[in-house]
Each structure stands twice: as C-alpha cells, then as structure tokens.
Amino acid sequence: MTAQPKPLDEGEYNFAYLDEQTKRMIRRAILKGIAVPGYQVPFASREMPMPYGWGTGGVQVTAAILGADDCLKVIDQGSDDTTNAVAIRGFFEKTARVETTFETSKASIIQTRHRIPEKDLREDQVIVFQVPIPEPLRFLEPRETETRKMHALEEYGLMHVKLYEDIAKNGHIATTYAYPVLVNGRYVMDPSPTPKFDNPKIDRMAALQLYGAGREKRIYAIPPYTDVKSLDFEDYPFEVQKFDKPCGLCGAENVYLDEVILDDKGGRMFVCSDSDYCEERREAGHLGPMAADPNAMTLAGGASADHTEEPAR
Amino acid sequence: MTDFFNDDPLLQVNGVTRYYGDRIGCRNVSFQLWPGEVLAIVGESGSGKTTLLNCLSTRLAPTAGAIEYRMRDGAMRNLYQLGEAERRLLMRTDWGFVHQNAADGLRMTVSAGANVGERLMAVGDRHYGHIRETATDWLGRVEIESDRIDDDPRSFSGGMRQRLQIARNLVTHPRLVFMDEPTGGLDVSVQARLLDLLRRLVADLGLSVIIVTHDLAVARLLSHRIMVMRHGEVIETGLTDQVLDDPREPYTQLLVSSILQV
Numbered sequence: 001m002t003a004q005p006k007p008l009d010e011g012e013y014n015f016a017y018l019d020e021q022t023k024r025m026i027r028r029a030i031l032k033g034i035a036v037p038g039y040q041v042p043f044a045s046r047e048m049p050m051p052y053g054w055g056t057g058g059v060q061v062t063a064a065i066l067g068a069d070d071c072l073k074v075i076d077q078g079s080d081d082t083t084n085a086v087a088i089r090g091f092f093e094k095t096a097r098v099e100t101t102f103e104t105s106k107a108s109i110i111q112t113r114h115r116i117p118e119k120d121l122r123e124d125q126v127i128v129f130q131v132p133i134p135e136p137l138r139f140l141e142p143r144e145t146e147t148r149k150m151h152a153l154e155e156y157g158l159m160h161v162k163l164y165e166d167i168a169k170n171g172h173i174a175t176t177y178a179y180p181v182l183v184n185g186r187y188v189m190d191p192s193p194t195p196k197f198d199n200p201k202i203d204r205m206a207a208l209q210l211y212g213a214g215r216e217k218r219i220y221a222i223p224p225y226t227d228v229k230s231l232d233f234e235d236y237p238f239e240v241q242k243f244d245k246p247c248g249l250c251g252a253e254n255v256y257l258d259e260v261i262l263d264d265k266g267g268r269m270f271v272c273s274d275s276d277y278c279e280e281r282r283e284a285g286h287l288g289p290m291a292a293d294p295n296a297m298t299l300a301g302g303a304s305a306d307h308t309e310e311p312a313r
Numbered sequence: 314m315t316d317f318f319n320d321d322p323l324l325q326v327n328g329v330t331r332y333y334g335d336r337i338g339c340r341n342v343s344f345q346l347w348p349g350e351v352l353a354i355v356g357e358s359g360s361g362k363t364t365l366l367n368c369l370s371t372r373l374a375p376t377a378g379a380i381e382y383r384m385r386d387g388a389m390r391n392l393y394q395l396g397e398a399e400r401r402l403l404m405r406t407d408w409g410f411v412h413q414n415a416a417d418g419l420r421m422t423v424s425a426g427a428n429v430g431e432r433l434m435a436v437g438d439r440h441y442g443h444i445r446e447t448a449t450d451w452l453g454r455v456e457i458e459s460d461r462i463d464d465d466p467r468s469f470s471g472g473m474r475q476r477l478q479i480a481r482n483l484v485t486h487p488r489l490v491f492m493d494e495p496t497g498g499l500d501v502s503v504q505a506r507l508l509d510l511l512r513r514l515v516a517d518l519g520l521s522v523i524i525v526t527h528d529l530a531v532a533r534l535l536s537h538r539i540m541v542m543r544h545g546e547v548i549e550t551g552l553t554d555q556v557l558d559d560p561r562e563p564y565t566q567l568l569v570s571s572i573l574q575v
Contacts, residue, residue: 140420153398157435161420161427164434167441168424168463233441 016063016096022046026064026219030210033221038183039151040134045217049091054084055113056214058130059091062111065126065210066092071099073107078115078256078273085113102276114177116198118255118277121207123224129194131213134220136180136190156188159231167236176241182229183222196230197240197256203228247272248290250281262295269296321383323348323489323521324369329378331364337545338364342378344540344550348488351515351522353536353553355529355568361545362525363493369523370410370491371400382489405435409482409490413497415474418481419466425452425477426462432485451480455510472503476510483514492524496531508534529572533557541565 014020022044029043048056066072072092076084080102088111089100101107104117113130121127137147140158150158159180166174178192179199191202191211202209202222209222222228232238246253248260248269255277257270269290272278282291290296322345331338339361346352354362367373369380371392381389385407392400404410412418419428429448430438438444449459455476457469466474475495482490495511496504512535515522526532532539532553539556541549541564549562560566 140423149397153401155401155435157431157437160434160439161423161431164427164430164441164444165423168426168445232439234439235442 013095015068016066016092016098017049018046018060018063022060023064026060029219030061030064030221033210033219034208034223036187037222037226038181038187038189038220040218040220042217043219045214048214050087052215053132055088055111055130057212057216057219058111058113058128058214059088059212060214061128061210061212061219062088062092062109063096065128066096066098066109068096068098070108071101071106073101073104073110073276075110075112075115075117075274075276077113078117078258079275081275103280104274104276114193114195115256115273116194116201118252118272118274120201121205123206125207127205127207127209129191129209129211131190131192131211131218132215133178133192134190134211134213134216134218136178136188136192151187154186156182159188160233163231163233163236167233173232173236173238179238180231182231184226184228188231189220189222189228195241195256196238199228199230199238200240243270245270246288247278247281248288248293248296250278250286250291251288252278252281252286262293267295269293271296321348321387322346323350323383324523325379325381325389326369327379327381329365329368329375329380331361331368331373332376337361339368339542339545342547344547346489346521346523348521349519350538351520351524351536353532353539354523354525354542355527355532355539356542357527357568360542362527362542364545365542366491366493366523366525370408371404372410385488405432406485407487407489409479409487411475411478411482411490411492411495413494415466415471415478418478419474421467422465424463424465425457425469428466428477428481429484432481436485447484451484452477454514455480456506470503472499472507475499475507479511479514483518483520486518487520489521489523492522492526494526494528495524496526496528504531511535529557529569541568 026043029041033039033041046060048059050056074085074089076082092098093100104119109126109128111128135147137150137158140162141147163173177195178190179196181189181191181199181202183189191199204225204227206224208224211220230238243257247255247257249271252272256273258273259268259270261268324346327343329342330340342365354365356362368375374393380392382392383389426445426448429451430444433444433447449462452459452462457473457476466477469477496507499507508531524535536553539553540547543564549556549565557569560569
C-alpha cells in the first residue's frame, strides 16, 4: 500500500493531501501502534481541511496508508451516503483520485466513524476508525500523566469502577458505545465510538484495525487475529444489544438496526445501519416486513437512514 | 492484639531529612513503629509534620535517610528502592492515606459504593455482587446508611465524606494508615464522633497509624506514642500521656499550656 505519487500539476495537492514527510511520520506511528496492540502512540496531528470531530484523525491515517491502486469505502454510522462519509469520500476522490466504492467486499480500505460492516472483513482489508477521545480512563481520571502511568503499570481497576457505576445506577452495564476492551491481555483500549454490538467483531478480526484521533493526537492499532476482550463482571457478563424485530427492509436478523421515523403520525421502522449490507440482501431477494410500505420504499431507493442514536460526545 | 507482642518493627525510619532548596522541611528524623501502634506527630504549622508524613508515605522523596517497611512476607524493604509499580500497589493495598480534605482522597464523581469498591477492583475483584456486599458492610462500619450507597460524595456532609474516605482506605485491610489532620475542618461534635469511630476501628483491626495533627486532644485520644516537632526536628518523643502530662521541653510545655479550656 505504498503511495505512488503521480506527477503534480500546477497548484495541485500532493497525493492524498498530506505531504510525504507527514505521511512517513504517521506511518511510523502506525507501525509502532501495530507492534504494541492497543497502546496509544502520540503523533503530530496536522490541521486538516475539516473541523475537529469530523474525523481528522481517521483521514490522516487513511491518507498515510492510501495507495493509488486502493479502493476506498467511507461509512458514517454504517451508511455510505451521510454527510461525513460523502465529504471524506469526495476529499480523497479529489486529492488522491482513488477508486471509491459502497461495497464492503470490494474496498481495500474502509474508513468508518462508528460502525464495523456486518460482512466479515478479510486479511487484505484495513479498517480505519475515527476516534474522538482515545483515552478510556479519561472521564474518571482527568490527568494525562496519571492515565499514562496507569497504562504503563496495568492499573486498570478504575475501568471497572465505571462499569460498577453503570450497574449501580441502571441495574445493568448501560455503556452502549465506546465499551472498554482489553487488547492482547495487556492494554485497555477504547474502541470509540463503535457501538458495543460491534465489539465481538473486533476480537480476532482478520483485517488490520487502525484508530486515529486527530484532536487528541493519538494513533493505536489492533493487528489481525488479536485477542480483544470486552471488560465485564463475573456476575454481569458482557452482552451486546438485542433487537426484537428484523430489519424492516431486508429482514436481516442479528444485525445492528437504526430507528427511522417515517411520518409525523408515529410511523417508524428499524432498518440495517449498514446500508450496503441491506441493499445487497434486497438485491438477493430478501424482503423485510416493511418493504412494501410506500414510505419505506423511498428509503429503500438508496437514500440514507436517519440516525436516532447519536453518541453523546 | 497479638501483634502487640511482636518484637519486629513494621516501619523503621533512619535519619530522614528533606530540604526545600536551602530551607529545611524536616531533619534527621528517626523512629520505629510497631504493628498495632498509633503514633501522633504534633507541632505547630510549618514544623515539618506534613513533610515528614509525605516522605514516609512515598509521596515525597526525602533528601537523605532511609525508610524501611516490613512487607507482608516479613522482609524489610527500603521504600525508595521499590519499583514504582510495587510502591503504588503497596499504597492501595497494604496502606491507607486519609487526607485532611476528603475531596482529595475520594473520587467525587462516582458513587459512595464505587469509592469503597475501587480498591477491591484494583486488586482484581471482578464480582459485582461481592464488591457491593463489601461496600455496604464498610459503609455500615463507618456509620453511613446503606441507602446512600449509590449517592455521590458531593451530596455528603463533611463528616460523612471523611468517614467515607476512611472506609475506602480500610476496605483492603491495610496494615499501616497515614492520616493528615483527619479531623481538621470538622465541627466539634462531628469531630468527637469521628474520633470515637477511628479509635474503635483502629483497635478492632489492629491498625498501625501515623497521625499528623496540631490538635493535642486528638493525639491524646487516639495515639499511644507522640512525637513533638519544631523547626523540622523532633524535639520530644514518648508515651502520649507521659509527654502531655509532664512535658520536658519548654516548647512542649508551651504547646500543652496553649490548649484552650472551656
């Protein structure tokens, strides 16, 4: 995946926007992150032409690993055609002229804010996460010097204090996204802001996972087939969200669903958050209970799903 | 307490000195502390009490001197030759530190139960039911009603916070507890209740305590032995009752005679 910069026209950006030295710096951070799974590697995050919180970290990681022959897929909460995804895809189409796709299986690099595609990823794919706050201990321990020391000495009791609070206040572990995991038996990591539904996919995933936090200037990684354990209590084991209905459009079960409001009379349905997965299933002839609904049909036309569950960050 | 008859000291302090630049924090302090013993360090503000306490509890490295502690395996170890990981483990298992201001020793944003349970989780307890049961038990022992277990310490009064801090420290059954003015800033009746509680817990658990206070009454009530400090040096030491009833040094005499009588 080494970039092969094309000769530049007058006034054109370097391949994938960042200059080559910056990309080297980011690649070094990525390599270190892969060598120490789950460890947050500091890097000199650059100012990107988008606001913080819109994926400046993920974009820099993608820019550093993107090659001319790569095929890029960008998703925002599982969907290929929401604002964030469209903007970032357009950014790389313009600055790197790489091929882009909606199809999970066709992509060699997938940049995501939030979701991991439903379809299993392969060894020749890389998934890049946009991370808002990389430090899992941050909300309990505000001092960076202290959290670094806690990581260094493996003092992770505090992480369970957070889960304890959840159970004490809600009766169950109510953390639904950014659910802390233990990577390779060593570092506690925040897979933020991925819903915990996707945590089992992180465990022993075939694809390389790279996490970039632009504002916080951290990169971390999980190499393929690394053990990733979601933290829990013996008497309150880790559980993923369950949905009592299948996807309204394609009838898929055991997938992550978004709630969509259909009209102002209380009409609603649940559809796959992974829009590419849903489309592929419908093309293969799977139909959900709402597929015939005229309101739902407008959605099935490829328009995006509305997002009701926004991480409160 | 059988520990009383143990001849081996728990803590051995030799010539501990701490300078702040040219100024003296504390100088040439040596003493031994035995298991189950309560030692009070008294003196006026600026006499080096807190500096000494911080040196002893590995929060502040001394300029010179050695501090040795008997680990649970019976071996004497120099505290400043322990690795940082070992030292931090010691601090959250075998030791306790009760701050004057409870907010310094508590996590104010998590519930009382989690505050007590944190040390248990830090040493690897991963069973919610067990952690909660222990937390409830300890809240009871420091006289906090069990229905406050899910409340933040922010909603607690000063006295309750201090008691919660004590419970949080004692939950791992430490052998040595450092206390920095534990009753400072509390009104007299709350102070009396806290002292009662402390005295009972210390006796029940056979704790060794080093307590820093400027309040001689606190020293009188809690401690077996007393060390009087002035200008960074220990000027008088002995059994508490003996020193307070029959002070030898002029400064100690002054200190004892300055107590206000009602």
